[in-house]
Amino acid sequence: MLGKLSEMKNKIKGKERRTQFYFFSGKGGVGKSSCSSATALHFAKGGKKTLILSTDPAHSLSDSFEIKIGGEIKELRKNLYAIEIDPKKTMEEYKEKFSTNVEGMEMLSNLGLGDAFDIAGMTPGIDEMASLDKIMQFMNSNEYDAIVFDTAPTGHTLRLLSLPDVLDTWLGKMITLKMKFSGAIDMFKKFLPFGDSGDKPKIDADQLEVMKERLLQARALLTNPERTSYNIVTIAEEMSIYESQRSLEVLKEYNIPVKTIIVNQLVPENPSCKFCTARRGSQQKQLNKIHEIFGKYEIKEVPLFESEVHGFKMLEKVAKYLYG
């Protein structure tokens, strides 16, 4: 509904945008923030209105750009906007709004609905729902040509994408239940974060439909290779390669197309440095392995620089390796 409304508004304003989404996943320290920031800068310089969004509590975007960012959208330069969302704060807001409690969970399972929550990964999932919901708000806004996510949704968050299927089986149950135990329905409002429910959220079948619609939309966007590009950032080390393989498996499970593997921090050739040569040797072995394992993806290589990737100048350097 809301998506359609903003779509209509955009049409009236004469700008029909189809925002492109770019995700960067990988374990801590491999270079997600560096690569995503470089990507956002690259798009902005190319004239695309770009938002880069981080949900990393360490707030590394501020470091990458050397500009204090924070929880509100900030314009960094022409066409480049950034926001650092605090996942803890987001979750607290949701919790306050919907005050989850264990007691209610037990009641759910007594009603035979505990399973539905489990399948959907809802049991510990209020935080994931909160971040997915936040991500969705931006994904549906059509404000930007490109939205770059410093981090990709984790396996837990992705599990929520199965919720619509679960909800289908649920809905029937809910409607019957609503008549039988109206008290039980009231309780649902404590679990399900609904965007516009105001102070006194009342959960009914309509709202479940809205939620379902939103998740279906998210799923459609996240699995559409024409709208969404997934980048896996890795380094040429065994553990990181292993981690990347696992991420690929999870993403495949949800039909999320991965486009690119970025191998970061490759030690450049330097014959006069024994240490560098040894490090490089071991990395090149792992790099060959990466080409074997991930042969069907586009593989991009970024060297290890002398200094950290902070500031526009360094980000431009990274972008040169990523986008030529």
Ligand SMILES: Nc1ncnc2c1ncn2[C@@H]1O[C@H](COP(=O)(O)OP(=O)(O)O)[C@@H](O)[C@H]1O
């Ligand atoms: N190719 C590189 N050369 C030099 N330093 C790098 C490179 N890539 C990343 N770094 C530095 O390594 C650290 C971790 O990178 P970052 O992008 O923050 O990783 P992540 O977001 O995955 O945790 C940062 O200090 C960053 O500046």
Ligand SMILES: [Mg+2]
């Ligand atoms: Mg980071």
